[in-house]
Amino acid sequence: MPRYFVTLIVAVALFMETMDSTIIATSLPAIAADLGEDPIALKLALTSYLLSLAVFIPVSGWMADRFGARTVFRAAIVVFTLGSAACGFAQGLGDFILFRIVQGMGGAMMVPVGRLVILRSIPKAELISALAWLTVPALMGPVIGPPLGGFISTVFDWRWIFWINIPIGLLGIYLATRFIHNFREEKVPPLDVKGFFLSGIGLSGLAFGFTVIGQPLFPIEFVAGLLVVGAIGCTLYVRHALRTPAPLLDLRLLKIDTFYASVLGGFLFRIGVGATPFLLPLFFQLGFGMTPLQSGLLTFATAVGAIAMKTTAAPIIRRIGFKRILVWNALVTAAFVGASALFTAATPAAVILAVLLVGGFFRSLQFTAINSIAYADIEEHEMSKATSFASVVQQLSMSAGVATGALVLEFERMGRDSHEVLASDFPPAFLLVATLAASSALVFMRLPKTAGSSLSRRAHAVGRAGQASRNGVVGRR
Incomplete structure (x- = not known):
């Protein structure tokens, strides 16, 4: 079996999770009407899901070490699929929120444990390519989810938004059972309950x-x-x-320069980039009067650019090196995010598509580099802790990105007689989040030149310094 088949299995499961977390947003009015609830109150279904993720992601690493990565990953798919099916049968706000919490419990385990499966299945020298494909779900989900949710709710019934996960989940359970090895640690400390x-x-x-x-x-x-x-x-x-000798989220991992840069620099970068899937559809629909379908067809260009990058990410990083990619590409990607502030109703669709397409390419390259270098100097027995830690930070950064964009829009319309969101409200939001994304370059500049050499197959060119980095010596504070 090809090694990358395992990556494909995990990627499909993560795509199901990331798309589901965004597909519901477009369908909230239809769900609210059917359940007889206020659409604003129904937004609790979104926040309850995120709440569940925040609570249960930290324990995912310990669960994988204790019960085995395949066991936990497969159980996560089962819980997520059952919660998804139950959401389709919800009859009121209370049970709908409850079932979303169950879904979140499954999603909290799928993301970090799925990444752990990849880290323990793929040799470090091949990790860049594997993680490059694993970033596709995170980039495509927020882009495909909203228009797909609107299409299903309009043509079929909103309940199918959740029921379509059932066959995907069943396939994922079978493939995980058949092809994923049940990695586990022999000695696992007690759960850090406090x-x-x-x-x-x-x-x-x-x-x-x-x-x-x-x-x-x-x-x-x-x-x-x-x-x-x-x-x-x-x-x-x-x-x-x-x-504590064995904390749930081990802060001592931040003593490793590559992991520290991935966590802090990645946090700043994701605040900026994570706000764009929230801002762009609103910009196009509220600012320019586009339909959800027209907006979705434009924003989909970002995902196309991301996919186009996957075959070139590993060669680019191996040739140029992690540090230069992370520093300069952060600035390039931020420039494309900021370029959205220049869009107007008169901007040709071809220009918008080109900016989003190329921006998606560089954005995906940055995500691949950030996600890969996090594990360059992590020891095998610390992988589960590292994946949990990284997943927690990613979740917080994406929430902070949406919050930043929303706050700017709220500030822009303060003092106006009308609370309507205008096209002129969006450029300051894009410029702010672009600045935050660009600031991540300051963190990446602190990395040594040999950072990530164990992943980029440039060990022969980095000498003893590179060897020390691979052994976890270089990069510890």
């Missing part, structure tokens, strides 16, 4: 708070309270983790 509760409180408070900023779901005092509780919970967790 850390689980502290991280759950802290991360859910921050993720939930970031998600509802700028939305008329809750009063601003409640949102501020969520963020404060989240910050306190995370602070208490940091104190706990630094005193």
Whole structure:
């Protein structure tokens, strides 16, 4: 069996999860009408899913070590599929939110454990290519989800949004059972129960708070309270983790330069880039009066650019090196994000498509480099902790990106008699998130020139310094 077949299995499962998390947004009005609920109240279904992710992602690494990566990955698909099927049978707001929480529990395990399966199945020298294809679901889901959700809700019934996951889930269960090895650690420390509760409180408070900023779901005092509780919970967790031999999220991993740069630089980059799937459809529909289908056909160019990059990512990174790619490509990608601020209703569709297509190419290259270098100097027994940690940061950064975009739009329309969102509200949002994405280059500049050499097959050119980096010596603070 080809090694990359395992990557394909994991990628399909992750695509199901990422698309599902965005496909529901377009269908909320139809779901609300059918259930007899207020569409604003139904947005709790979105936030409850994110809340579940924030709580259960940290424990995924320990679960994989304790019960085996294949066992947990397969169970995650089962839970996600059952939760998805149950959502299609929901009869009211309460059970719909409950089933979304169940879905989130499955999704929380699928993402980091799926990445762990790849890391333990693919040799490090081939990891760049494998992770390049694994970033496709994360880029395509937010692009395909909204127009597909609108199409299904219009032509069929909103319940099919969830039921289409059933055959995909069944196929994933079979393929995982047949082709994925059940990697597990022989000696697993007891579960960090205190850390689980502290991280759950802290991360859910921050993720939930970031998600509802700028939305008329809750009063601003409640949102501020969520963020404060989240910050306190995370602070208490940091104190706990630094005193515990085997914490749930091991902060000591940040002593490794490559992992530190991937986490912090990736956080800043994803805030900027993560806001664009939220801003672009609104810009095109509310600002330019496009239909959801017209908007979806334009934003789909980003995914096309991402796919086009996959065959060239590994050769580019191996030839140029991680550090130069991460620094300069962050600036290039940020420039394309900022270019969206120049779009007007008179901008030809061909120009918009070209900007999004090329921008998607460079964006995907950056994601591949960030995701790959995170594990360049991670020891085998620390892989599960690293995947959990990285997944938590990714989730928070995407929520923070949407919150940043929403806050700018809210600020722009403050003081106006009409609360209608105008096309002129969007350029400042694009420029701000582009600046945040560009700032990640300052983090990547601190990397040594040999960073990631164990992944890029340039070991013969880096000498003893490269060997030290692979052994985890270079890059520790």
